[in-house]
Amino acid sequence: MVLCKKWVLAKAFHGKVTAENFRLEEEDISDKLKDGELIAEAVYLTVDPYMRVGSEAGNVVGNAMGGEQIAKVIVSKNKQYPVGSIVRMRAGWRTHTLVTDAEKQIQRSAEMGDLPLSLMLGAMGMPGMTAYFGFLKICEPKEGETVVVSGAAGAVGSLVGQIAKLKGCKVIGFAGTDEKCDWLKKDLGFDFAYNYKKVDVDTALKEAAPNASVDCYFDNVGGMFTVKVLNHMKLFGRVSICGSISNYNDTSLPTGPLPFFNILKSQLKIEGFIVLRWYAIWEEGEKAMLQWIKELRAGPDVPKWKKITYCYEIVFICLA
Ligand SMILES: NC(=O)C1=CN([C@@H]2O[C@H](COP(=O)(O)OP(=O)(O)OC[C@H]3O[C@@H](n4cnc5c(N)ncnc54)[C@H](OP(=O)(O)O)[C@@H]3O)[C@@H](O)[C@H]2O)C=CC1
Numbered sequence: 001m002v003l004c005k006k007w008v009l010a011k012a013f014h015g016k017v018t019a020e021n022f023r024l025e026e027e028d029i030s031d032k033l034k035d036g037e038l039i040a041e042a043v044y045l046t047v048d049p050y051m052r053v054g055s056e057a058g059n060v061v062g063n064a065m066g067g068e069q070i071a072k073v074i075v076s077k078n079k080q081y082p083v084g085s086i087v088r089m090r091a092g093w094r095t096h097t098l099v100t101d102a103e104k105q106i107q108r109s110a111e112m113g114d115l116p117l118s119l120m121l122g123a124m125g126m127p128g129m130t131a132y133f134g135f136l137k138i139c140e141p142k143e144g145e146t147v148v149v150s151g152a153a154g155a156v157g158s159l160v161g162q163i164a165k166l167k168g169c170k171v172i173g174f175a176g177t178d179e180k181c182d183w184l185k186k187d188l189g190f191d192f193a194y195n196y197k198k199v200d201v202d203t204a205l206k207e208a209a210p211n212a213s214v215d216c217y218f219d220n221v222g223g224m225f226t227v228k229v230l231n232h233m234k235l236f237g238r239v240s241i242c243g244s245i246s247n248y249n250d251t252s253l254p255t256g257p258l259p260f261f262n263i264l265k266s267q268l269k270i271e272g273f274i275v276l277r278w279y280a281i282w283e284e285g286e287k288a289m290l291q292w293i294k295e296l297r298a299g300p301d302v303p304k305w306k307k308i309t310y311c312y313e314i315v316f317i318c319l320a
């Protein structure tokens with residue numbers, strides 16, 4: 001018998017998330033496996049903002065919270081995944097998982113050589129692919145262009161900013177503490193970083209992108225912040241709507257000034273996306289990320305802004 005501990009959704013989310021939304025439960029998993037089955041033990045779990053969106057993201061009261069994890073096979077009757085194999089799967093917030101249908105449940109092997117395994121949930125995983133495809137395919141940045149990123153110190157935003165620097169853009173980030181802004185500028189090479197809790201976005205963008213000169217906006221936060229950024233876009237600017245984290249805890253629909261006249265006047269292209277639309281070409285993004293990470297490790301001459309989050313040892317947490 002293997003004892004599994006799991007965090008169950010005890011109460012549906014409404015407004016801010018509290019400890020009452022979760023309950024720790026135990027489950028016995030039989031280790032008398034049938035052919036093809038295996039048991040994997042979690043090494044890293046993810047906690048991502050989309051989980052807050054609730055049942056739409058697959059979270060059902062009474063079930064373990066969903067999400068991806070990196071896990072190590074500890075009992076196996078599956079030749080493809082012997083004991084010791086490392087896998088990535090959507091097993092949720094649980095310490096142990098009985099895999100009865102490996103083909104369906106396991107996304108892929110997660111061998112990373114001498115790189116941190118957690119990268120498979122970060123720069124080389126869903127957040128990394130979100131940054132890579134959501135920015136490059138929708139914003140289509142060109143050298144010398146000005147890029148604004150909100151939620152810039154998060155898993156996705158910090159990668160978008162670094163990719164934008166790799167593409168030769170001027171990058172302006174917004175984050176919620178001075179420490180995060182220092183990190184963005186000093187370690188990741190952002191040209192400007194503002195604490196949106198202290199500096200009004202209009203004031204910031206008048207300084208960093210005067211005369212409405214923003215070519216691309218990668219939006220992680222939505223709400224009034226984004227309505228204001230749209231006033232600073234250049235003619236034919238491109239906006240990638242990735243997330244709307246400023247609204248996830250809201251209990252009613254947001255109201256406010258409508259941005260449509262500005263969108264029309266500046267002839268903006270605005271597109272929302274869910275990263276899974278690019279799942280068929282995921283490998284392209286993984287290859288590019290791996291290459292940039294290897295360049296970072298190649299030596300001290302690599303510019304600081306090439307730090308494509310090889311440093312992500314920790315899972316990216318929000319539940320804002
Ligand atoms: N479209 C898609 O397919 C995907 C979309 N996403 C979205 O991307 C966004 C970022 O995800 P990810 O990087 O993983 O998140 P992280 O958990 O790494 O970062 C989220 C950050 O958002 C900031 N934040 C929280 N509340 C607010 C608020 N009210 N206003 C402004 N900022 C806020 C906080 O940073 P701070 O201290 O700076 O405020 C927080 O740390 C989310 O909106 C998520 O839903 C993610 C993956 C896929």
Ligand SMILES: CCCCCC(=O)/C=C/[C@@H]1[C@@H](C/C=C\CCCC(=O)O)[C@@H](O)C[C@H]1O
Nearest residue numbers: 049050053056057126242243244274275276
């Ligand atoms: C609809 C809210 C989306 C919030 C943005 C986000 O963080 C997306 C993350 C995806 C996630 C999708 C989760 C829920 C979307 C539900 C849409 C639906 O049609 O039901 C997950 O699939 C991986 C991330 O890419």
